[in-house]
Structure formats: C-alpha cells, structure tokens
Amino acid sequence: MAITRRSMLGGALAAGAGIGTMAALPRATAAESAAAAGPPGDVVGKISVGYQGWFACQGDGSPINSWWHWSQDKSKPPSPSNTTIKSWPDMSEYSRGFTTAYPNLNGGGPAQLFSSWDQQTVDTHFRWMRENNIDTAALQRFNPFGSEGPTRDGMAQKVRQSAEANGRKFYIMYDVTGWTSMQSQIKEDWTSKMQAHTASSAYARQNGKPVVCIWGFGFNSSTRPFEPGPCKDVVDWFKAQGCYVIGGVPTHWRTGTDDSRAGFSDVYHAFNMISPWMVGRISSAAQSDQFFTSVNTPDKADCDAHGIDYQPCVLPGDLQERHRAHGDFMWRQFYNMVRLGVQGIYISMFDEFNEGNQIAKTATTAAGVPSGSGIWALDEDGTACSSDYYLRLTGDGGRMLKGQIALTAQRPTAPVR
Template identity: 65%
Template sequence: MNLKSLNILVLTTLLALTAGCSKKGIDQPAAPEPSPGGKVITPSPPGDVVGKVTVGYQGWFAAKGDGSPIDAWWHWTQDWAKLPSTTNSGIKSWPDVREYTSTYPTSFPNFGNGQTANLFSSFNDQTVNTQFLWMKQNGLDVAALQRFNPNGIEGPVRDAITAKVKTAAELHGRKFYIMYDISGWVNMQSEIKTDWTNKMSGYTSSSAYAKQNGKPVVCIWGFGFSDNNHPFSADVCIDVINWFKSKGCYVIGGVPTNWRTEDSDSRPKFLSAYKAMDMISPWMIGRIGTISEIESKYRTINMPDMAYCKANGIDYQPCILPGDLQEHQRIHGDFMWRQFYNMKSLGAQGLYISMFDEYNEGNQIAKTAENASFIPAGTSFVTLDEDGTACSSDYYLRLSGDGAKMFRGEIPLTVTRPTKPML
C-alpha cells in the first residue's frame, strides 16, 4: 500500500470513528437542522436537562410538631394524624437520618443499636439543604420537584417546600424545575394554568431554575396513562402542552412505558399529544426488576423509542431506577449500573433517576439504613446489605454520581460498575 492510499485509509477510519462517537455521544451533538416542514429532527444542544442527570424529588415528608402548615405525619404513615408505628407505616425503606439536625420520635421500637427510631421532616430548611448538598457532592445536576394538585389540604405545605427547594438549589449550585403530577387532579386543565401563572412561574427568575433551549423547563407527569386516575383526553392534554409552550416553556412529558405503541399502559390515539412534547420521559417503575428485564426493555422499548424521538424531533429522557429495595431487586448496584450503561450507549439526551427520596416505594437513592442496627428492632424493613454485601448508606448516591459522570463523558463507558459499596 502506497503512502497516499494509507493516508486515505486513515482519514476514512477517523471519519467513521467520529461519526460513531457523534451518534452515541451527548457532549457535542450536531446543531439542530429543520426538516422541510420546519421541525427540528436532531436532538437539542446541551442545556440544563439535555446532557444532564435529573433526580425526581418528592420533598413530601412532614411530622407533627415541625411547624408545617399540614402539621401531620405527611407520607410517613397511612393515618397522618397518628404517630408512625409498626401498624401505621407508609414507607417501605428506612432513611438514614444521622445528618439531620432536627428529627422526630415515632412509636416504632428502638433501633437494633438502641437508638430512638426518629424520622425527618422535609419542612425543615436543614433537611432540604442537606439533601441538595448530597446532590452536589455526587454530581447530580437537576431536581425535578414533584407538584401534585395544589388546591387541597396539602397545598400550603407544597408551596412552602417549593420555596425551600429554590433556596437549597441556589445555595448548592443545583438546578430544579417543576414537575406536575396530574394524578387524580379533576380540574387539571384550568387549575394547572392558574397555578403556573399565579405561583410557579415566579420561580423561573431564579438562577437555579432549569432552562433548556433558553426556555424554563416544566414537566407534566401522567398524560395518556390508561387508568381511572388519568382520565384526560388527548385534546385536553394537547391544550395544556400548547398553553405552556405559549408561555415560553420547554415541556417534558412523563408518559406511559408504551406511549409509542399506544397500548397496554397507554391510552389509544394519544400519539398526537406525545408528539407535541419537547422531551419524552417514559415511566419504568414496576416494569423492570431484573437484569434480563432491563435487557428486554432495552431492545423492545428504549431502542425503538430513541429512534422514534430522533425522527420526530423529540428529546429522550429515559428513567433509571435503583430497584425496589424491599423486593430485593438491587443486586448491590449492578441492576442500576446496567441501566446507566445501556442509556449512555443508546445516546439518550438526558436521564431521569426515579427517585431521590421515594422511601414510600423503596426506590430511593438518598441515604438509607445500611444494616439491621439502623432500623427499628423486629421490623421487616430491608436494609442495603440485604444480599450479603455491606453497602454504605450513601452508596446509591455515589453510584448515581458515577453513572452521571459516565453519562456526561467524564469517565469512560464501562459495563462494569466502578463504585465500591463501601468506601
């Protein structure tokens, strides 16, 4: 082979490698190009959600005596008026509360180590600040603050926690955005617009409020689910999506797993509503629980979803979940890491971790009881060492942080989990 032929071969190889990296990468996507119809058919450039890792943040725990407007054991118990106990519990996992300056005693038995079984309140500024510090320490970029129907008895405490989240995000250099969960919200179509206009839109002036493509980010979770809790028609959903767009917002849709095929958990004839969104984030809680299920959904859901979104100018933000601890799904982090690997390989525009503080469903990454000495004695709460591997209480924060680094291209793509369960 002569020198000219060799140079041509090298150049061809480099171009091919560059094209392959561009296809999978998220750090330097091609500039959006309009199709003949004017719709952008390539991913949005990096912003506060594209190229970033978002965590779902409930912030919905309160306790009697914490000074909150609700003055109840909000989300800790079945009966919010009564103390948490073995017969009145609303959680599946027990939190590690050692870093909170204010905690509240319960009627649970003392821990295995003899300490009192206390719980935290999200209404305390120090609680929220500590949790956002954990996000900062582990490189988690954005918090999607869940906001349910704000017009009931929970409204005042949700409003107060929104203000606390803004302060904590600004303090720790994190971004946040409002994520409306419309489950059970009967008058959603009109009331969500009023709530945004009168209350939530004011937060977009904060330096910490997430922007994408220069627009404030809003997520609406629940459009298109085929159950009685989300009865809204496609026309109603399109009206709400377009209204937010008219207010200059970048709209994310928290949608059913089977949104694209419009079957199973999705209502039929909803594709027009899904396509109106700027970003699609399909729900995966309860859909995967093993590595084999992750791989199956990767082939049948994630890959065709990504192809559809790319062809239709929609950004793709799949869910990453640590697994239900109580159901022994986590495999000391291998379950979650496989999802990070797959979604980075896929070239997803963003990632959504479900969830940060969801102790109610056992899918939290926030600090959790390590072993039996940190849960009420005699209870059935599953701890992080459940499969015989000792894990620090912050393990899933650190694991998520390493996944975020890999996603952002700060460490190489690797199928092998790099995070050690114990430091």
C-alpha cells in the same frame, strides 16, 4: 403497604418484560445520539432526579402538621401497622428527628424520621446532590388547590433556596394524578405562583427556556382520566408561555398499549422531551437488557424522528423487594442508556422511601432499622454498602453520560468507600 401513585400496573408490566441478554453492545455513534438533541443545558446531557419533598411530621411547623406520607392515617405516627414506607433513612445527618410509634432501632435509640419541611433537611439533600455531581432536581407538584397546597407552596421556596445555595438546578414537575380540574388550574397555578420561580438563577433552562414537566397524561388509570384534547391543550399552552415541556409518559407511550391509553400520539409528540416511567417495570439487569432492545431503542428512534429529546428513567430498584443487587441493577441501566445515546437521564427517585426506590442515604445494616419491622437495609444481599452508595453510583452514571469516564458495563463504584 399503601399503593403509591406511580406503582400501578407495575406487576403486570414487569411480568411481561422477559429476560434479555447481558452482552455488551457498542455505544451509539455521535450522529445517532445527536439526532434529536437540543444543545447541552440543564436537562439535556444531565442527570435529573425526582424530588418528592413530601414528608411531614406532627409538630414540625408545616401547614399540614401531620405525618404526611409517612403514615396511612397521617393523624397518627407511623408504626408497623400504620405505615406507607418501605425503606428507612439514615438519620445521622439531619438536625432534627421525629419519634415514631415503631419499636426502637435494632442498634438502640428511638426510631425517628425527618420532615421535608425543615430547611435543614432540604439543604442536606441538595448538599448530597452537589457532593455527588447530580445536576437537576424535578420538584414534584400535585394538585395545589386542596389542603396540601400551602405545604407544597412552601416546599417550592425551600427547594429554590437550597438549589441556589448548592449550585444545583430545579424545575417544577406537575403530577396530574387525581387533579379533577387540571386543565384550567394547572395554568392558574403556573401564572400565579410557580412561574415566579423561573426568576431564580437555579431554575432549570433548556434551549434558553424554563423547564416544566407534566407527569401523567395518557396513563391507563382511573386517577388520570383526561382525554387527549385537554392534555394537548395544556402542553401547547405551556409551550406558548415559552417553556420547554417534558412529558412524564407511560412506559408504552409509543405503542399506546399496556399502561398507555390509545389515541394519545399527538399529545406525546407535542412534548419537547419524553421521559417514560419505569418503576415496577423491570427488576433485574437482564430485564434492563430486554427493555433496551424492545422498548428503549425504538423509543429513541421515534423521538429522533420527531425532533424530541429522550430522557429515560434509571432506578436503583425496590430495596424491600431486594432488586438492587448491590448496584449492579442500576449500573446496567446506566450502561444501556448511555450506549443508546440518550439525551438525558431521570433518576426515579431521590427520596422515594414509600416505594423503596430512593437514592438518598439509607440505613446500611439491620442496626439502623426498627426492631421487628421487617425493613431491609442496604446490606440485604450480604454485601456491605455505605449509606451514600446510590448517590455515588448516580454520580458515576452522570460522568459516563457526559463522557467524563469511558462507557463500561462494569460499575466503577465500590459499595463501600
């Protein structure tokens, strides 16, 4: 299995997470939760989901014309020995599927996958967001100056069209991983291409400003070697352009340890909103409780003290590693973050079939996965779950965040309708 850009250091951090208490604690007071918050907008008081939109297939008409993000060798169709994915999508609502080199599904029929390049795929995903009251999508954008650039440019337009059609919001989320000339090129890309999308009625705004996220500053990783000075320059530049800037930062940004390099405090505190990464850091409800005490609570206090909005990650769990506990893991995170009084919640991720952390519709039983693949379906722990379960769970988490349902440690969402 290929290591994805955001799962590095996860094992070591998770191992040190410890086990916490499952006791129910009260919600933060209104005064505490409002300390740093801007007014409700398209990210404050809202559920945002990370949207990769990076899957392509040979013959799908995309400029990249390869099995992009489905295969290790993207010139060849994915197979058990040539794959980058950990979960299998429920393909029943896609108008077109592309046949892979996996064996047929256990339930019969070819093992097919979708292409994000198909407008119908993006339309389907944004319809699911609308149907489940998911507010905002953060479109991931990597270095667009290489061979992937035309495909990434096209995906931005497709996401804009679907967001407008479905009454959802979207914003550009730059990931600086491996982007050598990031400091100058990210500014060029914004002014020459992505800024034009802020004219859309669907482009997310917060405090009246277009939202931009920059993910990856300060990470203790050789693929993100940038020094504090260039990073601070980029944050300040986007703010000078009139943007509300979110920082996708390391889990331990506040202490400058573990996955965070030292010396980045001024960079982190320059952001309007901080969204620390959590994939690979926790894998159980008990660990969510431990992070609530040792990480999330002091993180929010630091943000409050600096007038920064706090948008922690909530993740469904790695399905292939059997972390999900039929929704109990994800719901405990929703409960912990809402009782903390956070300004917004970021779901990691909508369509992350590579890391197995997707909330998009997923195969429900072994009948829906390729024979002999070893890929787990949503019923891996013996509890039947409908393919849209994690979409519905996210919708209910959003309702609790907005005060539309009471704070509750018991998930109100049944695994099957």
